[in-house]
Amino acid sequence: MDHLSSYLVLSAILFSLGLYTVVTRRNAVAILMGVELILNAANINFVAFSKFVTHNLDGHLMSVFIIMLAAAEAAVALAIVLNLYNDRGHINVDEANALKQ
Secondary structure, eight states, X not given: OOSHHHHHHHHHHHHHXXXXXXXXXXXXXXXXXXXXXXXXXXXXXXXXXXXXXXXSSHHHHHHHHHHHHHHHHHHHHHHHHHHHHHHHSSOBGGGGGGGGO
């Protein structure tokens, strides 16, 4: 079970679930969870290729960078979601353009 293809299949499944979530959901929190799944799929790919192909720590370092980026993205996005909820009373992304006013 310790093969590169196992990790790539897991990553493809996570990426597909994340993409499906981002495309089909209207709730902003659900969309953020889909984006996190996509970023975690990329992390699995970086670490797997680092382990099986290059045998150095470049993939691990990139994975840590993506985790930091995801934390910053979550903080900013949740601030926007809270602003939308305080303004409208719901977090439907179809009406998110109302923040322009």
